[in-house]
Amino acid sequence: MTSFGTLSSLIRALFALWALLLCLTNISSFLLAILKKRYLVSAIALILFLPVYFMWQAIFDFSLQGGVETVLFLCRVPWVWWLITFIALTVAAAFVLGYNIRYEKNYVTPGTIKIYLDKMPCGVCCWRANGQVLFSNICMNELCLALTGGPLLSGNHFYDAVADGILTIKDKKWRFSCREITIGGERLREMIASDITAEYTKTQTLEADKAELSRLNLELKEYTLGIDETVRRQEILQAKVNIHDEMNRLMLSTMIAESEDSATLDHIFSLWEQNALLLCMEAENSEETIARIDRLAQSLKIRLIRPELPEFMTEEQRSLFFSAAQEALANAAKHARATTMEISFEEKEDTLCCHFSNDGSMPEREVNFCGGLSNLRRMAEEQNAALSVAIKETFILTIVFPGKNKPIG
Numbered sequence: 001m002t003s004f005g006t007l008s009s010l011i012r013a014l015f016a017l018w019a020l021l022l023c024l025t026n027i028s029s030f031l032l033a034i035l036k037k038r039y040l041v042s043a044i045a046l047i048l049f050l051p052v053y054f055m056w057q058a059i060f061d062f063s064l065q066g067g068v069e070t071v072l073f074l075c076r077v078p079w080v081w082w083l084i085t086f087i088a089l090t091v092a093a094a095f096v097l098g099y100n101i102r103y104e105k106n107y108v109t110p111g112t113i114k115i116y117l118d119k120m121p122c123g124v125c126c127w128r129a130n131g132q133v134l135f136s137n138i139c140m141n142e143l144c145l146a147l148t149g150g151p152l153l154s155g156n157h158f159y160d161a162v163a164d165g166i167l168t169i170k171d172k173k174w175r176f177s178c179r180e181i182t183i184g185g186e187r188l189r190e191m192i193a194s195d196i197t198a199e200y201t202k203t204q205t206l207e208a209d210k211a212e213l214s215r216l217n218l219e220l221k222e223y224t225l226g227i228d229e230t231v232r233r234q235e236i237l238q239a240k241v242n243i244h245d246e247m248n249r250l251m252l253s254t255m256i257a258e259s260e261d262s263a264t265l266d267h268i269f270s271l272w273e274q275n276a277l278l279l280c281m282e283a284e285n286s287e288e289t290i291a292r293i294d295r296l297a298q299s300l301k302i303r304l305i306r307p308e309l310p311e312f313m314t315e316e317q318r319s320l321f322f323s324a325a326q327e328a329l330a331n332a333a334k335h336a337r338a339t340t341m342e343i344s345f346e347e348k349e350d351t352l353c354c355h356f357s358n359d360g361s362m363p364e365r366e367v368n369f370c371g372g373l374s375n376l377r378r379m380a381e382e383q384n385a386a387l388s389v390a391i392k393e394t395f396i397l398t399i400v401f402p403g404k405n406k407p408i409g
Contacts (some may be wrong), residue, residue: 140191235323306343
């Protein structure tokens with residue numbers, strides 16, 4: 001059988017090229033296994049590399065100078081055994097290389113971690129206390145280049161540049177956060193850069209909406225505060241309208257009255273004076289209103305007996321009380337010819353009762369809530385208060401103000 005050494009130079013060169021390719025394949029497998037920390041696989045690749053390299057060196061030495069005795073011994077081996085050996089080594093090398101490639105795809109390795117971290121939209125960096133960078137992905141490298149104008153070589157230097165805050169880089173908002181971690185007993189520093197452009201824009205919009213809402217709330221409060229004054233003025237205006245209607249009736253009465261009837265004229269002029277005083281009553285505060293009510297009672301020749309107003313009465317309750325006092329005085333003078341009116345307050349459980357009693361003549365028929373009393377009842381209902389009249393020894397007009405937690409039905 002033909003030995004390997006008797007083969008032509010071209011055939012031996014092809015075997016040498018084959019051996020060289022196997023050497024490169026085993027070296028690649030060895031390095032891949034080392035990177036994946038698969039030390040058993042790296043040892044197998046090294047074992048496969050040694051015979052292939054020895055056979056390649058033997059072919060090379062035999063072609064140049066005939067070789068030493070060992071080389072000559074190998075070259076006298078039939079070439080078929082060389083072919084079988086090369087095929088076996090090729091299959092083994094291909095198996096080891098295929099295993100490394102398949103392991104790279106199916107298992108987590110430092111290489112796959114690096115690949116996927118480079119694909120992340122956020123920046124990641126890790127360094128030692130002395131500033132030595134152990135890892136940084138592509139995004140963090142680009143951010144460092146944009147901020148400092150140079151590559152990421154020192155973690156401490158880059159940390160000073162970002163100051164652990166929010167920065168604008170290429171029309172985007174980035175938030176840099178840093179923390180200390182412990183890996184393998186060693187203290188390291190880790191920095192994460194997150195793209196918060198969308199969140200920052202939404203936050204700015206939310207703050208603008210919040211400011212607008214605060215402005216609207218302030219305007220609403222001012223509007224609410226103005227409602228009470230508007231209601232009070234509307235009530236005063238309604239009272240003036242009623243008084244004007246009464247004055248129109250007085251004008252007609254004056255025109256048809258006989259000049260010789262002095263008693264009738266005195267009565268008409270007295271009513272003119274009463275309505276004129278009521279028309280002018282638009283007090284700016286409680287003291288002035290009480291003084292005007294006292295003057296109204298004096299002009300109507302009614303002795304007014306009243307206590308001081310309770311301090312806990314609200315402005316709305318005081319306004320309703322003043323309107324009721326005016327109406328009670330006017331009715332006592334016009335309908336009952338009263339000379340004395342007494343105002344009293346009575347606290348019952350969770351309510352406050354205000355009584356207006358006069359010594360005038362009693363009504364001959366049932367009292368209907370019309371005219372001024374109708375307006376007064378409407379004002380009381382708006383405050384959830386109750387308005388009633390009672391005919392006992394005297395005529396009594398009563399307003400029941402509700403407490404804080406007990407509405408009047």
